[in-house]
Amino acid sequence: MSKKIFSEKEIKLLSANKYVKSVSSKGITYTDEMKHVFIAERKKGKFARDIFEECGFDVEVLGIKRIKSASDRWQKAFNENGISRLRDTRAENSGRPRERELSLEEKNARLEAQINLLKAENEPLKKDSFCRKGDEEITLPPSQKFILIRSVIEKYQLENMVSYLCEVAGVSRSGYYNYFSEKSQKQRELKDEKDEVVKELILKAFHFKGRKKGARQIKMTLAGQFGVVYNLKRIRRMMKATQEHRVVPNLLNREFKQDVPGKVLLTDITYLFYGKGQKAYLSTIKDGSTNEILAYHVSDRITMDLATDTLLKLKKNRNFKKAKDSLIHSDQGTHYTHPDFQKLVKKLGLRQSMSRRGNCWDNAPQESFFGHFKDETYIKPCTTLEELKREIKQYMIYYNHYRYQWNLKKMTPVQYRDHLLNAA
Template sequence: MSKKTFTEKEIKQLKTNKYVKSVSSKGITYTDEFKHIFIEGKEKGKFAREIFEQCGFDVEILGTNRVKSASKRWQKAYKENGIIGLRDTRAENSGRLLKSELTLEEKNARLEAQINLLKAENELFKKDTICRKGDEEIELPPSQKYVLIHAVIEKYHLKHMVKYLCEIAGVSRSGYYNYFSIRSQEQRKQKDEKDEVVKEIILKAFNFKGRKKGARQIKMTLAGQFNVVYNLKRIRRIMKKYGILCPIRKANPYRRMMKATKEHRVVPNLLNREFKQGIPCKVLLTDITYLFYGNGKRAYLSTIKDGSTGELLAHHMSERMTIDLATDTLKKLEKNRNFKKSKDALIHSDQGVHYTHPVFQKAVKKLGLRQSMSRRGNCWDNAPQESFFGHLKDEASIKACTTFDEIRKEIKQYMIYYNHYRYQWNLKKMTPVQYRDHLLKTA
């Protein structure tokens, strides 16, 4: 089962779908009809996400883990028992006994336990994750969650609450009891002692000749210089356990996650360099660039440009490179009173992670735009936008700025200058705004 819970708003939205039998904050039950549609779609070679979306489900609300687990479960049931295996038989086979009426003492005891449990939950969730840079959060390993649960139980004197606390922390009850068994504690102690010895040997290779190394370099250095052969997985486990990090050429976990989830989708190049189509707001070009200012500071600028008129329709700046940089630019485009979407309008970009992200692609669809992308590594497919960034960096006083507010004001002033006062030879010697009005009059 997925750990993702539904909000009240999401529950109401899911209930409107005809393929939903029932839904609660923790789970969802689909109709047998949807299961049949899903199996038919899988046999035709469709992706699970695609089938869910075609049937009106928002995969972001459901969560990719829930979609994957449902897909595996239904395919396995269909393979073993055919269509009958997809039928929901929980109501028929339920063997639960009716709950007896609780006494007043039992009710009071439960209420007291619930109060202590709420305190325990709050404390557990405060410590349940380790915060990293920005909003990124790394989940604690099960071993550390077991220690937290044990500390909470001891502090609030909670009895018979291990199962519930394990459920809210997302760990198994058997794992909790096994972790605190005498045998497991002795095994962990022996393993830690061995790991300490291995760590010292790995550190010798890590710091060999005063140059930091990654796992593969450590493996080769151990074999070549110290005549020690360790498995690469073992080296990586020890490095992770003791926080031994290679400072150079670190792997990008976000890129690896993209490939694993396959949520980021590249779309075809619909524009094919036909930038000037003589219709305002039909071809929109977007991209993100770096702006270096002050003493080594860096800002990020996202823009949306009209391919036909050269007018800058929206821009957004940030000190951090996040998905909001692209989506906030779309929001500003929507608020622009001069933006009047043409028929079959599209927005064109490169294949950057911001533009392949499901959140951005959903926002594009909400605006009623088609999406197009340049070919991989081909900057000429978005040449007008790249050309604009070149003019901006040459003409704006970026390096003179010392604070983020200063560079933001400078960019805003340049946008006004570019749209209203910078005449362009290829626009019949008009400014972008004048050329837009010219096209609208002659249309």
């Protein structure tokens, strides 16, 4: 068997061929039709390489060794038992080998991968929606699922579980590879560039002569003053994105540890399951240099107040001293792109920074805190929201004042904060 490893681009290319049943980085399974065509053309005296090329395969991608191996195998099977021997008789005719019994390590790895994906998938749902009791569940679009799968694979080093994670997320593997193909990424970049041009023109029309305008007025102003024609649907979509929510650049660039208390603030929201299927949400603001939790807010609803109330609690924290050029960093969830949140950030004299879309590493310390928090708290036994809040309050006191951390010179967050202030 050929040792050639297929790249993601090559897998996508091969998957598009009608004679391919399945393909992975290490192997390819052909359809029965391909085998029949091969035998028929070989009888006419054609070379194996030529047959594969006529069937739409790139010989350089497949490799001569893989072509020779397949042709020898098919020819031998045909010579021994005729055309019926070429039929794929494996389980359910899926084109894949009969599944072997997984080892305990493999089972644990699959389970961990599934948990991590479902956890990651749940995070954007809480950030991108304002759910009330009785609201329908929100389903992520395939593009967001592809991004989540990629982030889970990179974070937990699960490169060999693409197929399994796609199955768990309910998306196709070919769609996953296609989404991250060079062609698709260029198309998305081109669309984003065009949207920026459109957004700029629409804003110019919106502010023309200093008077606010509705979509119809903008459409007529664009045509009359700028010679540009956009349909109302597009104008409304762009205005909604422009007026209601705004994504800001990543000013932090993962420079979390700047040894200055109050300079780098990290914020995020996580979900908490407690009692008998009850759900709550925790919003926190963490000091990137000291790891101290400066403010937090707990709620059983995921409204805008969850983020803004956390900011207000930060303002009331008498131990928080804002440093020069301090900023608050978050992901691109709707809580943080919302104008109410952004206005309050400016009112507090903070700059705002956001992670790149779909990149969990840009706010890694905050994600790390949530991981420790869920491992060390007793959330599940809580039966009421008030009980949950008491447990969280006790843990925050413990974490800030009594939980020693190796990377803080074996100090607690509060001790390390005082250490940095005294050394300044």
